[in-house]
Amino acid sequence: MFRFLVCRGIKGGAPQKALSSLGSINPARSVSSLPFATVDAEEISGSQPAEVQNLVQGKWTTSSTWNTLLDPLNGESFIKVAEVDEAGIQPYVESLSNCPKHGLHNPFKAPERYLHLGDVSAKAAHLLSLPKVSNYFARLIQRVSPKSYQQAHGEVQVTQKFLENFSGDQVRFLARSFAVPGNHLGQQSHGFRWPYGPVAIVTPFNFPLEIPVLQLMGALYMGNKPLLKVDSKVSIVMEQALRMLHFCGLPVEDVDFINSDGKIMNKILLEVDYVAWVCDQDAYACSGQKCSGQSILFMHENWSATDLISKLKDLAQRRKLEDLTIGPVLTFTTEAMLEHMNKLLEIPGSKLLFGGKELENHSIPSIYGALKPTAVYVPLEEILKDKNFELVTKEIFGPFQIITDYKNDQLPIVLEALERMHAHLTAAVVSNDPLFLQEVIGHSVNGTTYAGLRARTTGAPQNHWFGPAGDPRGAGIGTPEAIKLVWSCHREIIYDYGPIPKHWEIPPST
Amino acid sequence: MFRFLVCRGIKGGAPQKALSSLGSINPARSVSSLPFATVDAEEISGSQPAEVQNLVQGKWTTSSTWNTLLDPLNGESFIKVAEVDEAGIQPYVESLSNCPKHGLHNPFKAPERYLHLGDVSAKAAHLLSLPKVSNYFARLIQRVSPKSYQQAHGEVQVTQKFLENFSGDQVRFLARSFAVPGNHLGQQSHGFRWPYGPVAIVTPFNFPLEIPVLQLMGALYMGNKPLLKVDSKVSIVMEQALRMLHFCGLPVEDVDFINSDGKIMNKILLEVDYVAWVCDQDAYACSGQKCSGQSILFMHENWSATDLISKLKDLAQRRKLEDLTIGPVLTFTTEAMLEHMNKLLEIPGSKLLFGGKELENHSIPSIYGALKPTAVYVPLEEILKDKNFELVTKEIFGPFQIITDYKNDQLPIVLEALERMHAHLTAAVVSNDPLFLQEVIGHSVNGTTYAGLRARTTGAPQNHWFGPAGDPRGAGIGTPEAIKLVWSCHREIIYDYGPIPKHWEIPPST
Amino acid sequence: MFRFLVCRGIKGGAPQKALSSLGSINPARSVSSLPFATVDAEEISGSQPAEVQNLVQGKWTTSSTWNTLLDPLNGESFIKVAEVDEAGIQPYVESLSNCPKHGLHNPFKAPERYLHLGDVSAKAAHLLSLPKVSNYFARLIQRVSPKSYQQAHGEVQVTQKFLENFSGDQVRFLARSFAVPGNHLGQQSHGFRWPYGPVAIVTPFNFPLEIPVLQLMGALYMGNKPLLKVDSKVSIVMEQALRMLHFCGLPVEDVDFINSDGKIMNKILLEVDYVAWVCDQDAYACSGQKCSGQSILFMHENWSATDLISKLKDLAQRRKLEDLTIGPVLTFTTEAMLEHMNKLLEIPGSKLLFGGKELENHSIPSIYGALKPTAVYVPLEEILKDKNFELVTKEIFGPFQIITDYKNDQLPIVLEALERMHAHLTAAVVSNDPLFLQEVIGHSVNGTTYAGLRARTTGAPQNHWFGPAGDPRGAGIGTPEAIKLVWSCHREIIYDYGPIPKHWEIPPST
């Protein structure tokens, strides 16, 4: 599933720092000299209406349709928002679709981005600590979401502190992983935090700066590419904040920003889901028992040069019904599996490597399947063809696998095949070459991945996390982390026992 | 949202320990002496079919409808499963509905249950370490999900190790919380892991013991009450495992166990959602900007005896449009808010405490709202009445609140009101009495809760987690934990570099 | 034990960031305008020698003795360091001694200091990110510890990034604690990170800025008060850095800074140890088995007004030798205990509350002790007197305790008594008043503290950490944390597999 976050409103005011130090700020206007700003918070009015643009694929754009906002204090038409209609969604769909599921960065891909985002945060925090800048945003907030100056300024301060918190190395500390010794020498299981890739954020009107900045930066820090939609009534604040972040070094392609109504937004997300990968919600529906792993073996040319296939065949042929090392298939009949095999064998270049026949001398009832261990070879280039891809990657929950091979320079094609699959439970990367492992792990999203020359799904320590990645509802099993993340939610209690400071008096309203 | 987990199948075999030590196990039958077992794994056959029952509200039950299973190896009708049909779902709905959202236990409620479940796990782990018991389950698995003895036995072993892992104090270690110093003396923010309350687990056929036991125990450890449905083809294994867990001390009311088709299961879950709380999925839909907190003040009789209300009134009246300490409401018109107020004032015993009028001398356009700070008193017993509850707890995203009061012995009624609300974002419990705080926190689920005499939503440290609890998709904001949990997913890499052990040889097939 | 850290040299250069962005820095002089600096890195020479001062109790001071340094590049006498000799150590001893063992702050004392130090760090990080400032320190380092400009500048950058890392809320995140549910409702065990109070840091010449700033700030963040001594050959760098930190808001009393030889430093530390608390190294010596807890009951006047003492007496008298609820004392003879008791009874106002006699009808050999449960009352003001303190707080490892009482306004005297004791293993604070608990916990250092109305040493969950605080060698027992901290040390492996960037070329020497 696509990570799609709708932020609900927050009642009652942002947490604030003591505001006593605000005395020196002159809330009068001083905007014009801000190098990133394109509007003047004080001057927006019916006679000088401001314009809010969209951002996609690194470019600020307007639109043929303008949505006009009334000043909540006097009813003047004071802001024009460029709204994207159905005809205009294609660039947003493309932009999201171009981000792979493994994200813009992860611990095995472009880790320098963690540091860079730490720098962006430090710089933005410093800017927001300047009275001129914090006043600009406080006033801009007041214009569209009327609240007292202290409340609006408090929102800016919370945002500023948040950015300070993720300065320097603190972004990469968010990607901290852990590892536990395995069952034998050379084995270790590692738990990583992985991005979702393309994501969408929809935020409400009541905290026009704090909510979108915090969620946006959080999404970026972890390696996602966000499409951000803020309630149009207040989106001018975040449009200006994005310009400030660009000024501080945020790459302009990292975030897309859209003004639209909910229907258009929904349409984009549906298209992204369809284009990038079909939503696997059926995997979560109650009706079926679907397996999350397509059974396919990608064999590097170095392995092809060995007798690997012939050994696989020998081992498969040792299996027998008597000791149940081969047995009935509960979800597919023999006929269905053979029919599937025959369709595969029609693909040019494909061939039966072994198996492909019904078990002999068995009394398995016909509602179940009875097939010898079977492997079908399909050429890599054929797998990737649109007309074949779904057929080849169809899950057969039985003793059936696809085998293909690739040359060294075809690794990107293999990775593309992985990206296009719909389910990402397990995989094994059988190599002891750290650079190869890094390349494959950094460009894939299987929730449980076995890596190394002894990598295999049946030899892992019993305590490892077993579950899919890429879906916020994905449920792991087998470890303390799995139990905590799947079966409980976070709850925060803020104790504030006091004492009340001596000489405390009721402060002015805010 | 209800925590509803569908476990997908797992391809390729459970992780296993080295099996070399299995030599001494005699796979021959020896079941009859197991004190918890109601079937004999070896004897099940067409002539002596086994029966699988359901468990609800602590009682094993049969059903008028039996589903008959064929032996996958020879086609005999060898197991009869009592299937629950639509007429029989009421006890399951009731059982789930009776579990509050804050669960059977949490760090502030019945913590001795953490220890007790640690004991149950230790005892069950010991039982499963006995060859007689592990062989029983391995053979039972083989009968319904044919695989080699080593594979079936491996599944039992993984389950046994899992239970060992959560012996002793390890269950309570799962509930480990953390805390961070606040902004001033007496303030600290604490992050807890909170249960969801009633939950449902649906598991597939391929690992009839391991998947349901691991997910079931995980759910129980964290304080949930699970309804478990295993694929009927293999549910006999888990039925026997539940009997073993009861034998080890698991309270019989802790888990319900049902055999049914997916439609029936779905119906139960929908009813639970409806009875216990209306699904708040609209909170996540794209269209609206909904706030998650109902604005209501429950005033203990000790506070009622003070001049709290009159002080509230004085402070409200200091607010003025000029400095925006009161301002336009962006989502409700004045008219809509007054209409809501008038409906409330029709409730017997209710009264306007202050406000209730449009702002004076304003130029706020009529599409927005302009209301003086308003408070309406409604008697507690009226709030709880079905005909009033929805009206009173309706969210008005404006300067509008409900005030009620309660006597010391009415605290359970207040807690019931909290339980019945649909959204659980923030709350403040204004007391320095640790026992009172414990009672209220332990019986509620607000995601962000302020506690203590200085508790207030606007004075918390900027770095605290802000978000709702009770929904696996709930998204927090503001802390490193929030970023990690909302914007990334877990990925596990199991490295297995080797070396291959000296003198290694190909083992027999499994 | 006093936390006393000698930093050893670091071989081979500080870790550095890519230096490619340094092109725009003009290493020519531009120091004069730095508002905190008192020397000009470029101008220091034999004709214009610089002076290095000391800092104690918030005041910069010189000395009657000057140590003159030769310029390592040309032998000129270019820096004069004010060295503290034996006559001058008193202010340093006093300054350290005035810091209590529980530190300048901890989670229960002055938590706003965590935030303040986060602000200081953010400001200092920003200053060091300015080319003018980083160049100043790089050049100053080069003058006293000759290395290439890139190496010196790299040291400044690492320091800058470190300060960024602990901006905002990140200092208080270092004080993150954890908690685990207890055995029954109302019980929880919490693990905190506690400061040592006064500490000393001695750093070498090779990284004149990085090592002292990182260790100094680390010590400050956790709540300690450091006395810093940098190798005099390079201490000018840190003297200027301290002035910069003061400019960024660091309170001038937080750190003392001394130039001296090792003997003088040693003398200060010994005096601090003697004045503030006698070193408890005997507790760690091999010879004896010393208990860490003085047995003493401080009774608040509210308790005194009850029949607590008479109940204690009744319960003590129920104990009998037959069931070993009272038994032989293995480390003190009866005679020794009675002699100790009689000495206590000579203190004015003291009295025997109960016990004080040998057991009757026993056959315990005379090398062991046989005493009835005994309690002696001693007035609080007498306990605090120097002539009595050691006697009253002497550990008797037997059924023997001191009881005293105090009025509400005498709590500071009780806390002073706790501070003066030498061993800090366990304590119980029997109250449910959160403000009282906060006051006592925040001003004490017992490693294992039981708090709450049911607080008692014999009813805690079996899994809690049991061990003394206040000594870096202190060893806890009973929890996973204890095992990890006591029985293993940290080891860091930095993997750097590559790949080598394309088109990489050998850079210039640094």
Place this chain on the structure above:
Amino acid sequence: MFRFLVCRGIKGGAPQKALSSLGSINPARSVSSLPFATVDAEEISGSQPAEVQNLVQGKWTTSSTWNTLLDPLNGESFIKVAEVDEAGIQPYVESLSNCPKHGLHNPFKAPERYLHLGDVSAKAAHLLSLPKVSNYFARLIQRVSPKSYQQAHGEVQVTQKFLENFSGDQVRFLARSFAVPGNHLGQQSHGFRWPYGPVAIVTPFNFPLEIPVLQLMGALYMGNKPLLKVDSKVSIVMEQALRMLHFCGLPVEDVDFINSDGKIMNKILLEVDYVAWVCDQDAYACSGQKCSGQSILFMHENWSATDLISKLKDLAQRRKLEDLTIGPVLTFTTEAMLEHMNKLLEIPGSKLLFGGKELENHSIPSIYGALKPTAVYVPLEEILKDKNFELVTKEIFGPFQIITDYKNDQLPIVLEALERMHAHLTAAVVSNDPLFLQEVIGHSVNGTTYAGLRARTTGAPQNHWFGPAGDPRGAGIGTPEAIKLVWSCHREIIYDYGPIPKHWEIPPST
């Protein structure tokens, strides 16, 4: 430094579980059938005295000297303890010395031992949960450390729960490490918990089972080899507990157990320090500024076959005084360094590779050093010779290094050289071969280790832990973990607010 733990006594009783379930235990004798026990707790008396043996190198031994204990209840000579005198310490010294500093296991060495110790714990926990066994130990405790049966039994129960806590995978979870992304692709820093290797534990009389078992198992879990000495008055309890642990699978060589007086124990520890490695306490003394890293390059034959040395020479010769890429040495004069070099060149087979001359055209004062970058080759086999080892590994804090080379089968010799060095700060293992890295890392203890083809001390991320390993007082720098571990200690607060259970009554004395 050697990890040497003296456990102080614990006052006031072990934490206990509710004892209400003890009713069914018959405290009468039933020992004889315990398969591991060599004494009968009830029968020990003056006429049938028990004997306590020592355990070393896997063998139980007696001694020529017996220490006779008096029954504390009646004065009879009831236990004889085999005391080791000065003549007998050699086997203990050897046994400890044979354990390398990197321990019996660590995440890169024998990880199956983590699992095995989990099994031992599960089995021992099960044994201690049997009334027959727990009663045996409770009675044995009562015989030597007289306390009530409930107190003695409580001690057994706490021990039992502790062992349950570390069943299954929980031992390896203690070795959980963490990792943070590095500065560029392929770089990651990992933090591990590392054992100390040989350690000693001295425990007091008051908790004869709980304290030694908890500390002993903690030490074993993390990979250490402990020598255990329990107060002779009560050591019979732990002697029997060790026999039980052996019965549960603990290898007999894992723990040595000694009865002796403190002087003998001290002597063993001093010898171990001397034999295994000279105590590096001088590194911590105030006087000097000592670097922890010996500068030495071990070159694998594959590297020798390249032009690595000639490239090193070229790069060294690019350095010049003008830009300070070579500069004055602050702690050694030119003369001292040349003298050291000449001594090295007297070793057979050694030769000057480059440098070895004073800098030209410099004005560095003669109190400092001025040397060209210098490398001396010494053959590996010469380095290991006792007469050369100290000379070759002497730290020269200047531009001076030793270079040697080794053939593939000489890796164990290289590892031996690392083991014999006295300081273990940094190392770089320059290889991308995961098996080679595993071998070297698993058999060494450098606190900060750089691994991989790009491994180098000057290119690591600025946020990595920098510090030595192997000393409990070792102080890291540079990371949040370093700050927390170096500058604060653990403090535990156990809250117990209540409520008091209804109908609670004063229980009998214990």
